[in-house]
Amino acid sequence: MAVNEMTGRLIEQIDMDTNISYETDYKVTTTDMYENWTSSGMDTEYYDLLRHPMYMVIIYSVAYTIIMIVAIVGNLMVVAVVVRTKSMHTVINYFIVNLAIADIMVALICLPMTLFSNLYHGK
Numbered sequence: 001m002a003v004n005e006m007t008g009r010l011i012e013q014i015d016m017d018t019n020i021s022y023e024t025d026y027k028v029t030t031t032d033m034y035e036n037w038t039s040s041g042m043d044t045e046y047y048d049l050l051r052h053p054m055y056m057v058i059i060y061s062v063a064y065t066i067i068m069i070v071a072i073v074g075n076l077m078v079v080a081v082v083v084r085t086k087s088m089h090t091v092i093n094y095f096i097v098n099l100a101i102a103d104i105m106v107a108l109i110c111l112p113m114t115l116f117s118n119l120y121h122g123k
Contacts, residue, residue: 049120050119050120051119051120051121051122052119052122057119060115060118060119061115064111064112064114064115067107067111068107068108068111068112071103071104071106071107071111072104072107072108075100075101075103075104075107076100076104078096078097078100079097079100079101079104082094082096082097083097
């Protein structure tokens, strides 16, 4: 829920023994909180479920996509070299292929989940 203005009540109890308390109304607006961003023309629009402004969503998405592509392509090259070259068929290289396949699965499964977690729940 995008909120342009939040209003709340602050109740403070000054003395627990005498139960003296007072109430104060306060308003906080997003323009007050991000005055520097709005004055410089930066995008501060927040969407309902996202925890970051749109420019941060784009930066996160591009960075995670680049990392995923490099991880997948690099590890596929390792697997291809070991599978195609007869002299590379050793126990140690099979272990390296096993690690490369595990890294491919991390890039395909964990990185997208981490990206969504950062976008929706991150700080």
